[in-house]
Amino acid sequence: MTASARQTETAHDIPLGILSGAGAGALWGLVFLAPELARDFSALDLAAGRYCAYGLIALVLVFPRLGHYRRLLTLRDWWVLAGLALFGNSFYYVMLSAAVQKGGIALTSLVIGFMPVAVTVIGSRDRHAPSLRRLFPSLALCAAGACCIGWQAVTGHDGLSRRLTGLICALLALxxxxxxAVGNSRALAAHPAISPHDWNLLTGVMTGLQAIALIPLARLTDTAAHDATRWLFLAGLSLAVAVIASLCGNALWNRMSRLLPLTMTGQMILFETAFALTYGFLWSWRWPSLPELAAFGFIVASVTSCIAAHRKPVGPAPAG
Known part of the structure; x- marks a missing residue:
């Protein structure tokens, strides 16, 4: 039996899964503020600091069970964890930080807001998943909301070159x-003996190893001078983001990944978009514009319509 088939046979708890997804989004939305708070540091500095802290915390928490997992997991499983650490943490956060610093929170949210579309399209191929036709209203609303979110950023007055660099980084993060998102959901389904919390910690250990390798590269590419106060600030910020987003946020996301089907998993990232924008408004001390208010409406409608598409078991779509 394939991993995706095993996942669809897992008992789903949609209300608890949605609450877990919302909690993860609320915590993850805070990472959009970190590059704004530490603009004098590079994206590599931010990623290395955050994930060194995350890796160390994860190692301490999972250490009592590490011997058990070394016997349980194969070499291929460790490579899977390394790949998830790279795509879900190290590379993703470098690109997201660069996108925020170059293009701003709104532009980055525009691109990341399309993530549910990509994940849902892939998840629609899973066994017993709702058809794309059934999911189309949710996908259309998601796309409309993402367009509203980034409209002002795309047509802003910043330099075109700077916005283009931010857009490319955001697309790579997407x-x-x-x-x-797809690989982690299926890997969790393939390893039911490992709790979502411990899977998150194992991913964190692998991310920490990658962060250590990032340090020399970060020091070579960051030519700015930082005094001791700024380094202490970066250390505190890295620790806070590691605990709040990487440890607690990822744990909630992994919990959600076992409670919801993959087609709903993608929709839950919209909570991160909504919270990131809210934090951005508070940071800028301004009210949202009409396009941004419309985007919130589209986001809520997209998630609601996606939930409606999953209310009744849906058989596989007819062939052809």
Whole structure:
């Protein structure tokens, strides 16, 4: 039996899954503020700091069971964890940080807002998943909301070159995390003996190893001078983001991944978009514009219509 087939046979708890997804989004939305708070540091500095802290915390928490998992997991499983760590954490956060610093929170949210579309399209191929026709209203609303979110950013007054660089970084972040969302959901289904919390910690250990490798590259590429106060600030910020987003946020996301089908998993990232924009408004101390208010409406409608598409078991679509 394939991993995706095993996942569809897992008992789903949609209300609890949605609450877990909303909680993960609320915590993950905070990572959009970190690049704004530490603009004098590079994206590599931010990623190395955050994931060194995350890796160390994860190692301490999972260490009592690490011997058990070393015997349980194969070499291929560890490579899977390394790939998930790269696409879901290391590479993704470098690209997201660069996108926020170059293009701003709104532009980055525009691109990341399309993630549910990509994940849902891939998940629609799973056994017993609702058809794309049934999911189309949710996907259309998601796309409309993402367009509203980024409209002002795309037509802003910043330099075209800077916005284009931010857009490219955001697209790379989108591709990276889409691959992680699909791969992580299926990997969790393939390893029912491992709790979502421990799977998150194992991923964190692998991410920490990758972060150590990032440090020399970060120091070579960051030519700005930072005094001791700024380094202490970066250390505190990295620790806070590691605990809040990487440890707690990822744990909630993994919990959600076992409670919801893959086609709903993608929709839950919209909570991150909504919370990121809210935090951005508070940081800028301004009210949302009409397009941004419309985007919130589209996001809510998209998630609601996706839930409606999953209310009744849906058989596989007819061949042809």
């Amino acid at each position: 591709a990276s995390w889409t691959g992680f």
